[in-house]
Amino acid sequence: MHVLYEDAGKLKAETIFSEADTSLQVESASGKRSKIKRNAVLLTFAQPAPDALLPAAEALAATLEPDFLWEVAPQEEFEAAALAQDYFGHAPDAIEKTALILALSAAPAYFHRRGRGTFRPAPPDILQAALAAIEKKRLQAQQQQEWTDAMVAGQLPDAVRPMAATFLDQPDKNTQQWKAFDAAVQQLAISPEKLLLSLGVWANPLAMMVQRFLATHFPKGAEWPPVAVEDWGADLPQVEIEAYSVDDSSTIEIDDALSVTQTDADTIRVGIHIAVPALATPRGSEFDTMARSRMSTVYMPGDKIPMLPRELISAFSLDEGQWRPALSLYVTGKLQTGEILDTETRLERIQVTANLRHDQLGDQVTEAALDDPDAALPYGHWLRPLWQFALKLSAARDQVRGKPENNDRIEYSFELDGPSDDPDSVIRLIPRRRNAPLERLVAEYMILTNTQWGALLARHGVPGIYRSQQMGRTRMSTQALPHESIAVPQYIWSTSPLRRYVDLINQGQIVAAAQHGVSARLVAPFKPKDADLYALIGAFDSQYTLWGEFQSAMERYWCIRWLQQQGLKEVRAHVLRENLVRLACAPLVTRINGLPSFERGQELVLDILGYDEMGQDIECRLREAV
Numbered sequence: 001m002h003v004l005y006e007d008a009g010k011l012k013a014e015t016i017f018s019e020a021d022t023s024l025q026v027e028s029a030s031g032k033r034s035k036i037k038r039n040a041v042l043l044t045f046a047q048p049a050p051d052a053l054l055p056a057a058e059a060l061a062a063t064l065e066p067d068f069l070w071e072v073a074p075q076e077e078f079e080a081a082a083l084a085q086d087y088f089g090h091a092p093d094a095i096e097k098t099a100l101i102l103a104l105s106a107a108p109a110y111f112h113r114r115g116r117g118t119f120r121p122a123p124p125d126i127l128q129a130a131l132a133a134i135e136k137k138r139l140q141a142q143q144q145q146e147w148t149d150a151m152v153a154g155q156l157p158d159a160v161r162p163m164a165a166t167f168l169d170q171p172d173k174n175t176q177q178w179k180a181f182d183a184a185v186q187q188l189a190i191s192p193e194k195l196l197l198s199l200g201v202w203a204n205p206l207a208m209m210v211q212r213f214l215a216t217h218f219p220k221g222a223e224w225p226p227v228a229v230e231d232w233g234a235d236l237p238q239v240e241i242e243a244y245s246v247d248d249s250s251t252i253e254i255d256d257a258l259s260v261t262q263t264d265a266d267t268i269r270v271g272i273h274i275a276v277p278a279l280a281t282p283r284g285s286e287f288d289t290m291a292r293s294r295m296s297t298v299y300m301p302g303d304k305i306p307m308l309p310r311e312l313i314s315a316f317s318l319d320e321g322q323w324r325p326a327l328s329l330y331v332t333g334k335l336q337t338g339e340i341l342d343t344e345t346r347l348e349r350i351q352v353t354a355n356l357r358h359d360q361l362g363d364q365v366t367e368a369a370l371d372d373p374d375a376a377l378p379y380g381h382w383l384r385p386l387w388q389f390a391l392k393l394s395a396a397r398d399q400v401r402g403k404p405e406n407n408d409r410i411e412y413s414f415e416l417d418g419p420s421d422d423p424d425s426v427i428r429l430i431p432r433r434r435n436a437p438l439e440r441l442v443a444e445y446m447i448l449t450n451t452q453w454g455a456l457l458a459r460h461g462v463p464g465i466y467r468s469q470q471m472g473r474t475r476m477s478t479q480a481l482p483h484e485s486i487a488v489p490q491y492i493w494s495t496s497p498l499r500r501y502v503d504l505i506n507q508g509q510i511v512a513a514a515q516h517g518v519s520a521r522l523v524a525p526f527k528p529k530d531a532d533l534y535a536l537i538g539a540f541d542s543q544y545t546l547w548g549e550f551q552s553a554m555e556r557y558w559c560i561r562w563l564q565q566q567g568l569k570e571v572r573a574h575v576l577r578e579n580l581v582r583l584a585c586a587p588l589v590t591r592i593n594g595l596p597s598f599e600r601g602q603e604l605v606l607d608i609l610g611y612d613e614m615g616q617d618i619e620c621r622l623r624e625a626v
Contacts, residue, residue: 338392
């Protein structure tokens, strides 16, 4: 004899090997024996063979219509075997009984299981609701498949279009549109990005990168609404000085300017003048909240998203010929030795004489011209004493560090001839050496200012956000710790308050220290151990990292576009480590698969095999080692 029994929700047919009161030992066609409980048995039978029962029953069950079964079934709980007797009109065999069990089990909308082999027909109202839900699901599946087929064929359905741009970053995976898109991705075996681009969701990889970034971080738009400005600092003392700023031509936020006077042959007084938007952004104010929401200006080749409203930037930017409030650090020192004799910080109004530009002056301002008093040099009366004192300041830091600063790396400015959202705009990479005289001069005085103002805060017990580096680890904290690579006892960011929120916060603290001295810790915007200051450090680090990653991705994209526009098929590169190399002609780092082992710095000649704008990479092959 054989039995049909249920095991873990599945029907099995096997031969009885032995019996006990409450259990059976059965044997499968393969010879495997199992022990089952007697109450798991649905029926016993002699014919057909166990391995033939279920295939035959499944074939018969496929011919049984659940709606007709529901009509002829009793309206109360019933045994499947009893219904088989009525349905077939004769004593049913094992195949017919099993087929009916299978048909009833496969129609849960019509029949509710009450136990092994026992069912109850669904009430009419519940049945109609279940059938409506099944039909709805069928139509949805049909619609979903139509959308998938359309996307596979390269067409974006109108119903999918409104949400397609969210599929990469904020997908609602419960929607039919997403499920249809995901099925198309799987069917085509391509990346979601490639499918969306092929469907025209974005015109090109550049548009995809920018619009995804804006949708994620600036869902309400990147432009601030118009704001009203005041004449902040109108009551500050007005100081007549000859000051100049030095920036790129694309810079609209002029944060800093320098002035210099020479009191005698060996004494110099340098003024470092910083725009002071802290006057308009007291803690908790509307402008402070706006700046805090962005933490920093977002930069990308050919464009930027300012941290502050443009009207506020214009009100404080140290534009030439305009009287502007400034937070000024005056440093008196020895020109020949770089010794600092005195410092003074004060709020005042200044008028910058001219906004100088790196790209217009850089070729003329050379070390030879700076060191030769008789050489032709624009603004030489201003540049030469500043340069001489900057060299002494730099030498003093080198002495603390124990070695010269490694700042001869080439950096690049990105200039676009055309809209920043047009991949066909011509990109120009402008190389700049960090140790070029103008770059070095400005950097030295910003280091001096950030060091001195960090000391000012520490001296008066006013908390600030410091940037330190020890044992190779750079971090931000409220402690005035050394910065080893710059070789200064403490360092803060405070000279770019129009662009970075940390500088803006520190500027408010510095203003309080300059105006109130030892009592500043009682009136400063942030008091000692203010928990919000610690929270700001974490928030700034996170946001600043995100902005930096986006800027790097955009620069990498435009590097690849530049290589294509130049038509380069061969480039030179230098090994960084293992298979990682940096191109010599552009600020692009890439990996070369299968690259042999070379020492760091080894120069290579590479063949460019292809470009991947979406993946922001190039495919290269080693031609030779130089």
